[in-house]
Amino acid sequence: MISTSAAAAVAVSIAEEHGVRVRRPVVLQDSFNLRIHLRPAPIVARVPTVTALGRARPDEVLRRELEVVSYLHKSGAPVVPPSDLLPAGPHVRDGVVVSFWAYVAHDPDYRVTPEEAGRGLAGLHEAMRGFPGRLLYLGPVLEEPARLLELLDGEVEADVLARLREAHAGLAARLEGGPVQAVHGDAHPGNLLATPAGLLWNDFEECMAAPVGWDLACLLRTTRLDGRAALRAYGADPDDPCLPAFMAARALQGTLWMLVRALGIPSEAAAGRAALEAWLRDPSGVRR
Structure with missing residues (x-):
């Protein structure tokens, strides 16, 4: 399985190739997938890590997700959208798959009723x-x-x-x-x-x-x-x-x-x- 540092390096490299300046990437979550806030840009990179072990084509999974969420966002549904600051993906490099999403400020302590x-x-x-x-x-x-x-x-x-x-x-x-x-x-x-x-x-x-x-x-x-x-x-x-x-x-x-x-x-x-x-x-x- 790819390491957190290697996955983050791939995500940052792809973002910077599309004109996004990344000064301080911050890991938001590292569990089944890796999520990285590409600070200061309002972009979250998502890299399948554990989930890539169990999926023959993780890029197809991300493509399907992007298609569904793009449709919902255009329809006005309440979803976190793909990033519009660079191609959302999925990008594949050296066996690593990356998608890019809008960073949305939220309250992690809020208890949904x-x-x-x-x-x-x-x-x-x-x-x-x-x-x-x-x-x-x-x-x-x-x-x-x-x-x-x-x-x-x-x-x-x-x-x-x-x-x-x-x-x-x-x-x-x-x-x-x-x-x-x-x-x-x-x-x-x-x-x-x-x-x-x-x-x-x-x-x-x-x-x-x-x-x-x-x-x-x-x-x-x-x-x-x-x-x-x-x-x-x-x-x-x-x-x-x-x-x-x-x-x-x-x-x-x-x-x-x-x-x-x-x-x-x-x-x-x-x-x-x-x-x-x-x-x-x-x-x-x-x-x-």
């Missing part, structure tokens, strides 16, 4: 229904975990890997929940930024074609707020019988990504193991 999250997601889904592009049906839920399971072969106990594979194999037949449309893919309150312009949705890298039940399950499972209240604010029934299958799939997806992150970042091994043990206790995804 269930009502804000639910109503915000309802409005986002309404805006996303008009997206004219083609998105993979449940790609981040069905296709990406298959690749993650391959990476984990030999890294976890054989019997545990067999359980993970069996759970994944049974998902496709279970994940049915009404009409399909473009959805956010990772719709939890952590991806809502409290800005002077209001709450803005961020991080659409898992956007896909799916029933809205997928995003509702993401919101229902969050530990950041009362998910049941958020779904009621959305206008959905938190006891909808279609939701448990999505919750189980979300729990499996999250567990696999935590385990793969530990492969790329050894210091995260304990967190990965804790996620696995939680899933083994309750693969339904109901407990959080």
Whole structure:
């Protein structure tokens, strides 16, 4: 996996080639992806790091995200837009993929309420229904975990890997929940930024074609707020019988990504193991 310093150097180099002066790049986040504020420019560079391990074509993932968010921004939806100060990308150099986004000042301590999250997601889904592009049906839920399971072969106990594979194999037949449309893919309150312009949705890298039940399950499972209240604010029934299958799939997806992150970042091994043990206790995804 590429180091933080190497990824930052690539992002800065590409930005400067497009006339952006970067005096003091600041790492905003270094987890599954690297986000760097290219100070003093109001630009955030995003580089897939851990996520690049689990995706055959991370550039295609960023291209899809940029297309969806550009459409939403032009439609007036509340989203953090791609940067308009240089080509947003995706740029590929030496195996490193970079996209550029507008830097938006926000309050990281703001606590999104269930009502804000639910109503915000309802409005986002309404805006996303008009997206004219083609998105993979449940790609981040069905296709990406298959690749993650391959990476984990030999890294976890054989019997545990067999359980993970069996759970994944049974998902496709279970994940049915009404009409399909473009959805956010990772719709939890952590991806809502409290800005002077209001709450803005961020991080659409898992956007896909799916029933809205997928995003509702993401919101229902969050530990950041009362998910049941958020779904009621959305206008959905938190006891909808279609939701448990999505919750189980979300729990499996999250567990696999935590385990793969530990492969790329050894210091995260304990967190990965804790996620696995939680899933083994309750693969339904109901407990959080």
